[in-house]
Amino acid sequence: SLGTAICSWVCQELPHTVSHATFIDPIVFFLWKRDVAYNFLYRPPTTGIQVLLWYFASTEVHIVHVMRRHFWWYSIVCFPEHLPRHPVTNHVAASVFLSSHDVIINALDVHEHLSTRDQGSSKMEVVWWDGFTHGEMLLHSHALTSVTSNVKCRDVTNPIKHVAKWNWADYIVNRLDLIRQQDVACTWW
Template identity: 35%
Template structure:
């Protein structure tokens, strides 16, 4: 391997051993975490409960189907008291709002953070624009909910397939952000027939054999307030860090750019996790519908009305095309 590197980069590696040089082994290195007081998780529980009750259930008319792993620790008992649902799923939890029409449904998969409530305004605009069935997949193990149960790739895809088939659907348009694109990549690998179209925002699933995602998320030293926010609020949370360090298998999650028909991809120019320009260069030969969002950080599209509107337009366009393809 060293000889290959030397030939490719036209360099000569000095012989010997340097004890100061260490490799990054994401799934073997110790899990890096920073303590959070119980009140932080209590606040997340209260905010999530309010969002689910007021927005998802009351205003938007969603119904919950759960695998009974929505919360961990004492919050699992508390959630069992307040939330009663007869709908059960084997491997995933999701919200569904079904419509009685023949349109291809939308499946939305969120990223790391505090779950679906971080996307409240974006989801509101999406639901206003689309009169079709919508499924919102919950990833509690990356939502700071004390959940350590993580389905593997095959189980997650089986859960998504069951979710669609149980509602009478065989395909969907997948809209995913950040870590959610990794789940979409699983679907493209193990059940590509489920995908009628796709919109990926800040995708982490491309070029995973490069160092950017693993190193930037877990090991890069903070250089600005966004780096500190990423590290101490998200990356060093116990259960998120555990998922990243022990459950991500890059060879399962990586997307090589195949089967990107009816797909739009949006990359934040100043993304501190993804090598956006490198990914853009890679994808430009795979699909023409790849967009760089100038000056934006990772997930900053959520507070940028221009790009948020453009993403929603692309979701609508891809959904309409999926409807057309279904009829023909």
């Protein structure tokens, strides 16, 4: 969910380091629509899963701070053009797993957008979990097995040789500095 924001950043900022991307219940597609902000922050919970999501995620102090004060959607929105490509075939090297009854995103719109969009000579791999809500895949072993087997079967034809020179901590610190600069600039508006 929120972790797909980091995946989107890496795909956009450091595409040469990504051989394949896996998005599970992603919030980064169609982010310019109201679904994510409204469903996560403002919609009153009506079902059990919505109450759990609201209590454990929507009211958690750090997530609320990010979502209400520092959620720069335009820097994490992911378009299919941002996704990695196979170095030889140029096929989209990404898998997207969507829950059909997602309570945060409009999964049907995202599914249609990603599976019907022309991605060159290949369509993107989009897995549809029928009857699942946002994050429910964690409760079903067959869904977890599906994700892990999908990740394990990836052919890394062009392994990254410079991983030792690059680490996540430096990348996140640099992104946070950029966000702070944007925040300072935005306070003048």
